[in-house]
Amino acid sequence: MSxxxxxxxxxxxxxxxxxxxxxxxxxxxTRFNINDNKVPAGYPRAVAPDNxxxxxxHVKNLRFGFTTTGVAPDDQSGSDxxxxxxxxxxxxxPMVCKYDQDLDKVRSTCPIEQTIxxxxxxxxxxxxxxxxxxxxxxxxxxxxxxxxxxxxxxLNIAKNRxxxxxxxxxxxxxxxxxxxxxxxxxxxDRTLADSYYYIFLTGNxxxxxxxxxxxxxxxxxxxxxxxxxGLLNDGL
Numbered sequence: 458m459s460x461x462x463x464x465x466x467x468x469x470x471x472x473x474x475x476x477x478x479x480x481x482x483x484x485x486x487t488r489f490n491i492n493d494n495k496v497p498a499g500y501p502r503a504v505a506p507d508n509x510x511x512x513x514x515h516v517k518n519l520r521f522g523f524t525t526t527g528v529a530p531d532d533q534s535g536s537d538x539x540x541x542x543x544x545x546x547x548x549x550x551p552m553v554c555k556y557d558q559d560l561d562k563v564r565s566t567c568p569i570e571q572t573i574x575x576x577x578x579x580x581x582x583x584x585x586x587x588x589x590x591x592x593x594x595x596x597x598x599x600x601x602x603x604x605x606x607x608x609x610x611x612l613n614i615a616k617n618r619x620x621x622x623x624x625x626x627x628x629x630x631x632x633x634x635x636x637x638x639x640x641x642x643x644x645x646d647r648t649l650a651d652s653y654y655y656i657f658l659t660g661n662x663x664x665x666x667x668x669x670x671x672x673x674x675x676x677x678x679x680x681x682x683x684x685x686x687g688l689l690n691d692g693l
Contacts, residue, residue, distance in 0.1 A: 459689045461661050461680060466643035467522035468588075471539040471558035476643045476655070478688065479504070481517050489688060491645055496687025510563045512554050518545045520581070521602075523588045523644065524558065528598070528614070544569070544581070551581040576619055577602070580610060586642035588654055590668060603629075603656070607636045631673035632656070635664060644668070661689075 463482050469475045474491045485501040486509075502508065504516045522543040539558040546552060551569040556562070569578055577584065580602070587602040590611075598615035609628050612619040622628050624636040638658040645653040653674065654666040663684070664676035678684055 461657065461689070462640065462659070464641060464657075465519045465521060466586075466641045466655070466657060467541060467543070468524045468644045468646065469539075469541065469558060470524045470526060470646060474646060476645070479516050479519055481519065484517055486516070487688060487690070489685065494686065496685075496690065500687070501690065510556075510561070512543060512556060512563050512566070515543075515545045515547065515552070515554065515566075518547060520544050520546065521584055521587050521641065523600075524646075525589050528589070540564070542574070544574070544577075544584070544587075551578060573614060576612065576617055577610070580604060580621075583608075584610075585639055586656070588642065588644045588668075591646065591652065603636075603639055603642060605637075605639070629666075630671065632664065632666070635677065638662075 465479045467477050469477055476489045476491065478487045480486065480501065484504050486504050487496055487500040489496050504513045506513050522541060524539055524541050526539050541556040541558055543554040543556055545554065549568055552566060553569050553572045553574055554566045555564040557564045569575055569581065583604040583606055584602045585605050587600055590599040590601045598613055600612045600614060602610040607624055608621055609624050610619050610621050625633050635658055640657045640659060642654055642656040645655065651670065652668040654668055656664040656666055658664065658677060661680045662677040663680055665674045665678065667674040680688060
C-alpha cells in the first residue's frame with residue numbers, strides 16, 4: 458500500500474464532478490470520479506502538456522488549489538465558467554494559474570500580487586488547503602484556508618477582507634486535534650445535498666467535513682480500497 462504524502466488535491470466541477478490528486482515527488486496525477494466512486498483505469502499518469510497544458514511544468518511547486526464557478530469573470534470567462542485556481546511558486550515567487558475547466562486549458566499565470574488573491578500573499582507559504590465556502594441558495598464570495606501552523610483564514614473576496622484565527626471548536630469544530638496533520642483538502646460539491654470537504658491527514662487518513670453545518674461528519678477514516686478505491690494504486 459502506498460503512503461500518501463507531499464500531494465495536493467483539487468476539485469473539478471466542469472462536467473461530472475471529480476477530484477484530482479497531484480503527487481509532487483513523482484510528478485504524476487490521479488483522477489477520482491465522484492459519481493463512480495473510483496479511480497478509472499490508466500491512473501496514475503505522468504503530468505504532461507497534453508493533460509495539463511502549460512501548467513504541467515509547475516506541478517512540483519504546487520501548494521494548493523480549488524474551483525470556483527462565476528467568481529471574478531473577465532473578458533475571457535463568463536459568469537458560469539468553472540475555473541480551477543492553482544497556487545504555486547516559481548523563481549518570481551508566489552504565482553496563480555487560472556485554469557479554465559470548460560476549455561481544459563490555462564487562461565493565465567500571474568504573480569499573486571496581480572490577482573484577486575493578492576491579500577493572501579503574507580500567508581502563502583503557510584497555506585496547505587483552501588476552498589470556496591459556497592452555501593446553498595446564493596453565490597458565496599467567502600473562501601476558507603487551512604494553515605500549517607494551526608491557524609485558519611476566512612476571506613471575503615468581494616470586500617477584500619479576511620480574518621485569521623486559531624483552528625479550534627469555534628472556527629472548525631472537531632478539527633483541532635488534527636490541525637498539525639493536515640496535508641491537503643478538496644471539496645465535493647454535492648448537488649441538492651450537503652457539500653463535503655475532504656481533509657487529508659498524515660498516516661493515510663482523512664476527515665469528512667460538512668461545509669453547510671460547519672462540523673466534522675466523519676473521521677478520521679482510513680484511506681483504503683473501501684473509502685477511496687484506486688487512490689493507493691502503485692506508481693504514486
